Amino acid sequence: MGTFQKGMPHKCCHGKTGRVYSVMQHGVGTVVNNQVKGKILAKRINTRDSFLKCVKENDQKKKEAKKKGTWVQLKHQQAPPREAHFVRTNGKEPELLEPIP
Template identity: 80%
Template sequence: MRIYKKGDIVDIKGMGTVQKGMPHKCYHGKTGRVYNVTQHAVGIVVNKQVKGKILAKRINVRIEHIKHSKSRDRKGDIVDIKGMGTVQKGMPHKCYHGKTGRVYNVTQHAVGIIVNKQVKGKILAKRINVRIEHIKHSKSRDSFLKRVKENDQKKKEAKEKGTWVQLKRQPAPPREAHFVRTNGKEPELLEPIPYEFMA
Protein backbone atom coordinates (compact mmCIF):
# COMPACT_ATOMS: atom_id res chain seq x y z
CA MET A 1 0.00 0.00 0.00
CA ARG A 2 1.38 3.37 -1.01
CA ILE A 3 2.01 5.94 1.71
CA TYR A 4 0.96 9.52 0.98
CA LYS A 5 1.54 12.68 2.98
CA LYS A 6 0.16 16.19 2.83
CA GLY A 7 1.85 18.15 0.07
CA ASP A 8 2.70 15.11 -2.11
CA ILE A 9 2.16 15.63 -5.84
CA VAL A 10 0.20 12.72 -7.33
CA ASP A 11 -1.20 11.62 -10.69
CA ILE A 12 -4.89 10.64 -10.87
CA LYS A 13 -5.58 7.54 -12.92
CA GLY A 14 -8.94 5.76 -12.58
CA MET A 15 -8.49 2.00 -12.25
CA GLY A 16 -11.39 -0.01 -13.68
CA THR A 17 -10.80 -2.99 -11.38
CA VAL A 18 -11.67 -0.86 -8.32
CA GLN A 19 -15.10 0.77 -8.52
CA LYS A 20 -15.12 2.44 -5.10
CA GLY A 21 -13.85 6.00 -4.78
CA MET A 22 -13.31 6.37 -8.52
CA PRO A 23 -12.56 9.91 -9.76
CA HIS A 24 -14.81 11.58 -12.35
CA LYS A 25 -13.61 11.15 -15.94
CA CYS A 26 -12.71 14.87 -16.15
CA TYR A 27 -9.98 14.34 -13.51
CA HIS A 28 -8.48 11.23 -15.13
CA GLY A 29 -4.84 11.84 -16.07
CA LYS A 30 -4.55 15.09 -14.08
CA THR A 31 -1.98 15.95 -11.45
CA GLY A 32 -2.84 17.40 -8.04
CA ARG A 33 -1.53 18.02 -4.55
CA VAL A 34 -2.58 15.98 -1.49
CA TYR A 35 -4.27 18.04 1.23
CA ASN A 36 -5.86 15.30 3.37
CA VAL A 37 -5.10 11.62 4.08
CA THR A 38 -7.56 9.03 5.45
CA GLN A 39 -7.37 5.25 5.86
CA HIS A 40 -8.41 4.30 2.32
CA ALA A 41 -8.53 7.60 0.43
CA VAL A 42 -6.82 10.95 0.01
CA GLY A 43 -8.09 14.45 -0.60
CA ILE A 44 -6.52 16.12 -3.63
CA VAL A 45 -6.51 19.73 -4.82
CA VAL A 46 -6.67 19.67 -8.62
CA ASN A 47 -7.23 22.38 -11.21
CA LYS A 48 -10.41 22.27 -13.31
CA GLN A 49 -11.32 24.58 -16.17
CA VAL A 50 -14.91 25.88 -16.01
CA LYS A 51 -16.09 28.41 -18.65
CA GLY A 52 -12.65 29.86 -19.22
CA LYS A 53 -11.77 29.99 -15.50
CA ILE A 54 -9.35 27.65 -13.75
CA LEU A 55 -10.74 26.58 -10.37
CA ALA A 56 -8.94 24.67 -7.61
CA LYS A 57 -11.30 21.76 -6.88
CA ARG A 58 -11.02 19.48 -3.85
CA ILE A 59 -11.84 15.84 -4.52
CA ASN A 60 -11.59 12.60 -2.54
CA VAL A 61 -10.12 9.60 -4.36
CA ARG A 62 -9.28 6.09 -3.17
CA ILE A 63 -5.56 5.36 -3.10
CA GLU A 64 -5.86 2.68 -5.81
CA HIS A 65 -6.69 5.42 -8.35
CA ILE A 66 -3.60 7.57 -7.73
CA LYS A 67 0.15 7.19 -7.81
CA HIS A 68 3.13 9.36 -6.99
CA SER A 69 4.04 11.67 -9.80
CA LYS A 70 7.58 10.29 -9.66
CA SER A 71 8.09 6.71 -8.54
CA ARG A 72 9.87 6.47 -5.20
CA ASP A 73 11.28 3.05 -6.03
CA ARG A 74 14.83 3.01 -7.33
CA LYS A 75 17.31 0.33 -8.31
CA GLY A 76 18.84 -1.29 -5.26
CA ASP A 77 15.92 -0.50 -2.91
CA ILE A 78 14.85 -3.29 -0.55
CA VAL A 79 11.08 -3.83 -0.70
CA ASP A 80 8.49 -6.12 0.91
CA ILE A 81 6.07 -7.94 -1.41
CA LYS A 82 2.48 -7.75 -0.14
CA GLY A 83 -0.30 -8.62 -2.59
CA MET A 84 -3.25 -6.21 -2.52
CA GLY A 85 -6.52 -7.97 -3.35
CA THR A 86 -8.22 -4.83 -4.66
CA VAL A 87 -5.69 -4.58 -7.51
CA GLN A 88 -5.75 -7.69 -9.69
CA LYS A 89 -3.18 -6.57 -12.25
CA GLY A 90 0.47 -7.40 -11.71
CA MET A 91 -0.13 -9.48 -8.59
CA PRO A 92 2.74 -11.60 -7.23
CA HIS A 93 2.33 -15.37 -6.98
CA LYS A 94 1.29 -16.59 -3.53
CA CYS A 95 4.76 -18.09 -2.91
CA TYR A 96 6.27 -14.57 -3.00
CA HIS A 97 3.69 -12.94 -0.70
CA GLY A 98 5.41 -11.60 2.44
CA LYS A 99 8.93 -11.99 1.04
CA THR A 100 11.60 -9.30 0.79
CA GLY A 101 13.61 -8.60 -2.34
CA ARG A 102 15.77 -6.01 -4.07
CA VAL A 103 14.59 -3.81 -6.97
CA TYR A 104 16.60 -4.32 -10.15
CA ASN A 105 14.33 -2.57 -12.69
CA VAL A 106 11.75 0.25 -12.58
CA THR A 107 9.02 0.82 -15.19
CA GLN A 108 6.04 3.16 -15.36
CA HIS A 109 3.62 1.01 -13.36
CA ALA A 110 5.73 -1.85 -12.00
CA VAL A 111 9.12 -2.85 -10.68
CA GLY A 112 11.37 -5.84 -11.25
CA ILE A 113 12.44 -7.55 -8.03
CA ILE A 114 15.11 -10.16 -7.28
CA VAL A 115 13.75 -12.43 -4.55
CA ASN A 116 14.94 -15.77 -3.14
CA LYS A 117 12.81 -18.88 -3.64
CA GLN A 118 13.49 -22.30 -2.17
CA VAL A 119 13.16 -25.12 -4.72
CA LYS A 120 13.76 -28.49 -3.04
CA GLY A 121 17.26 -28.20 -1.56
CA LYS A 122 18.31 -25.09 -3.47
CA ILE A 123 17.65 -21.37 -3.00
CA LEU A 124 17.26 -19.63 -6.36
CA ALA A 125 17.38 -15.89 -7.03
CA LYS A 126 14.17 -15.34 -9.03
CA ARG A 127 13.39 -12.20 -11.03
CA ILE A 128 9.72 -11.19 -10.93
CA ASN A 129 7.72 -8.18 -12.10
CA VAL A 130 5.17 -6.72 -9.67
CA ARG A 131 3.00 -3.61 -9.85
CA ILE A 132 3.87 -0.87 -7.37
CA GLU A 133 0.55 -1.34 -5.50
CA HIS A 134 1.80 -4.73 -4.25
CA ILE A 135 5.08 -3.55 -2.70
CA LYS A 136 6.19 -1.30 0.13
CA HIS A 137 9.59 -0.15 1.32
CA SER A 138 11.15 -2.59 3.76
CA LYS A 139 12.12 -1.54 7.28
CA SER A 140 14.58 -4.43 7.67
CA ARG A 141 17.64 -2.15 7.49
CA ASP A 142 16.27 0.68 9.64
CA SER A 143 17.72 -0.66 12.90
CA PHE A 144 21.10 -1.26 11.23
CA LEU A 145 21.27 2.24 9.74
CA LYS A 146 20.25 3.72 13.09
CA ARG A 147 23.07 1.80 14.80
CA VAL A 148 25.58 3.04 12.19
CA LYS A 149 24.64 6.65 12.97
CA GLU A 150 24.88 6.04 16.72
CA ASN A 151 28.31 4.40 16.32
CA ASP A 152 29.58 7.32 14.22
CA GLN A 153 28.44 9.71 16.95
CA LYS A 154 30.13 7.59 19.65
CA LYS A 155 33.39 7.46 17.66
CA LYS A 156 33.33 11.24 17.19
CA GLU A 157 32.79 11.86 20.92
CA ALA A 158 35.47 9.32 21.90
CA LYS A 159 37.98 10.92 19.53
CA GLU A 160 37.39 14.34 21.08
CA LYS A 161 37.86 12.93 24.61
CA GLY A 162 40.79 10.73 23.55
CA THR A 163 39.20 7.56 24.95
CA TRP A 164 38.31 4.12 23.60
CA VAL A 165 34.69 3.06 23.12
CA GLN A 166 33.15 -0.38 22.56
CA LEU A 167 31.07 -0.33 19.36
CA LYS A 168 30.36 -4.05 19.00
CA ARG A 169 27.09 -5.39 20.36
CA GLN A 170 27.72 -7.52 23.44
CA PRO A 171 25.62 -10.50 24.54
CA ALA A 172 23.71 -10.19 27.81
CA PRO A 173 26.17 -10.97 30.65
CA PRO A 174 25.41 -13.68 33.24
CA ARG A 175 23.68 -12.64 36.45
CA GLU A 176 26.02 -11.26 39.09
CA ALA A 177 26.48 -12.91 42.49
CA HIS A 178 23.62 -12.06 44.81
CA PHE A 179 21.86 -13.21 47.97
CA VAL A 180 18.52 -15.01 47.83
CA ARG A 181 16.28 -14.39 50.85
CA THR A 182 14.16 -17.30 52.12
CA ASN A 183 12.01 -15.16 54.46
CA GLY A 184 12.35 -17.62 57.37
CA LYS A 185 11.55 -20.75 55.32
CA GLU A 186 13.88 -23.73 55.43
CA PRO A 187 15.67 -24.34 52.12
CA GLU A 188 14.74 -27.60 50.41
CA LEU A 189 17.28 -29.74 48.60
CA LEU A 190 15.97 -31.03 45.30
CA GLU A 191 17.68 -34.05 43.79
CA PRO A 192 16.70 -36.97 41.56
CA ILE A 193 15.40 -40.17 43.19
CA PRO A 194 18.22 -42.74 43.35
CA TYR A 195 17.87 -45.70 41.02
CA GLU A 196 16.51 -48.83 42.71
CA PHE A 197 16.75 -52.22 41.05
CA MET A 198 13.41 -53.99 41.28
CA ALA A 199 13.80 -57.80 40.84
Protein backbone atom coordinates (compact mmCIF):
# COMPACT_ATOMS: atom_id res chain seq x y z
CA MET A 1 0.00 0.00 0.00
CA GLY A 2 2.81 2.41 0.78
CA THR A 3 2.11 6.00 1.67
CA PHE A 4 -1.44 7.20 2.02
CA GLN A 5 -2.56 10.77 1.49
CA LYS A 6 -4.65 11.75 4.46
CA GLY A 7 -7.53 14.11 3.91
CA MET A 8 -10.08 15.74 6.16
CA PRO A 9 -11.09 14.15 9.46
CA HIS A 10 -14.13 11.90 9.68
CA LYS A 11 -16.56 14.82 9.98
CA CYS A 12 -16.38 15.22 6.19
CA CYS A 13 -17.86 11.72 5.90
CA HIS A 14 -20.98 12.40 7.99
CA GLY A 15 -24.13 11.51 6.09
CA LYS A 16 -22.30 9.70 3.29
CA THR A 17 -23.23 6.27 2.05
CA GLY A 18 -20.61 3.53 2.01
CA ARG A 19 -20.04 -0.21 1.87
CA VAL A 20 -19.68 -2.27 5.04
CA TYR A 21 -16.44 -4.25 4.98
CA SER A 22 -16.24 -5.39 8.61
CA VAL A 23 -18.80 -6.18 11.29
CA MET A 24 -17.61 -6.22 14.88
CA GLN A 25 -19.40 -6.74 18.18
CA HIS A 26 -20.22 -3.06 18.79
CA GLY A 27 -19.15 -1.41 15.56
CA VAL A 28 -19.12 -1.45 11.80
CA GLY A 29 -16.25 -0.81 9.39
CA THR A 30 -17.30 1.15 6.29
CA VAL A 31 -15.55 2.12 3.05
CA VAL A 32 -16.46 5.67 2.01
CA ASN A 33 -15.24 7.63 -1.01
CA ASN A 34 -13.44 10.77 0.13
CA GLN A 35 -12.33 13.54 -2.23
CA VAL A 36 -8.87 14.91 -1.43
CA LYS A 37 -7.85 17.71 -3.79
CA GLY A 38 -8.17 16.15 -7.27
CA LYS A 39 -8.37 12.52 -6.19
CA ILE A 40 -11.14 10.33 -4.83
CA LEU A 41 -9.76 7.95 -2.22
CA ALA A 42 -11.47 4.99 -0.57
CA LYS A 43 -11.39 5.75 3.16
CA ARG A 44 -12.03 3.06 5.76
CA ILE A 45 -13.92 4.30 8.80
CA ASN A 46 -14.80 2.35 11.93
CA THR A 47 -17.95 3.54 13.67
CA ARG A 48 -19.94 2.35 16.65
CA ASP A 49 -23.39 0.93 16.01
CA SER A 50 -25.00 3.10 18.71
CA PHE A 51 -25.60 5.89 16.18
CA LEU A 52 -27.86 3.53 14.20
CA LYS A 53 -30.35 3.64 17.07
CA CYS A 54 -30.73 7.42 16.64
CA VAL A 55 -31.10 7.04 12.86
CA LYS A 56 -33.86 4.44 13.24
CA GLU A 57 -35.68 6.55 15.85
CA ASN A 58 -35.52 9.61 13.60
CA ASP A 59 -36.88 7.63 10.65
CA GLN A 60 -39.78 6.44 12.81
CA LYS A 61 -40.49 10.01 13.97
CA LYS A 62 -40.45 11.23 10.36
CA LYS A 63 -42.95 8.54 9.29
CA GLU A 64 -45.34 9.37 12.13
CA ALA A 65 -45.08 13.11 11.43
CA LYS A 66 -45.75 12.55 7.73
CA LYS A 67 -48.89 10.55 8.55
CA LYS A 68 -50.15 13.31 10.85
CA GLY A 69 -48.99 16.07 8.52
CA THR A 70 -47.00 17.82 11.24
CA TRP A 71 -43.40 18.98 11.73
CA VAL A 72 -41.11 17.12 14.12
CA GLN A 73 -37.87 18.25 15.80
CA LEU A 74 -35.09 15.73 15.04
CA LYS A 75 -32.11 17.62 16.43
CA HIS A 76 -30.86 16.81 19.91
CA GLN A 77 -32.21 19.32 22.43
CA GLN A 78 -30.18 20.28 25.48
CA ALA A 79 -31.77 20.12 28.88
CA PRO A 80 -33.08 23.57 29.89
CA PRO A 81 -31.46 25.36 32.84
CA ARG A 82 -32.87 24.59 36.27
CA GLU A 83 -35.43 26.90 37.81
CA ALA A 84 -34.28 29.46 40.41
CA HIS A 85 -34.47 28.13 43.94
CA PHE A 86 -33.18 28.78 47.46
CA VAL A 87 -30.64 26.42 48.95
CA ARG A 88 -31.30 25.49 52.57
CA THR A 89 -28.31 25.02 54.86
CA ASN A 90 -30.29 23.38 57.69
CA GLY A 91 -28.49 25.46 60.34
CA LYS A 92 -24.96 24.80 59.02
CA GLU A 93 -22.65 27.69 58.19
CA PRO A 94 -21.49 27.88 54.58
CA GLU A 95 -17.84 26.88 54.20
CA LEU A 96 -15.50 29.23 52.33
CA LEU A 97 -13.45 27.41 49.71
CA GLU A 98 -10.11 28.85 48.61
CA PRO A 99 -7.38 27.58 46.31
CA ILE A 100 -4.48 25.78 47.98
CA PRO A 101 -1.48 28.20 48.22
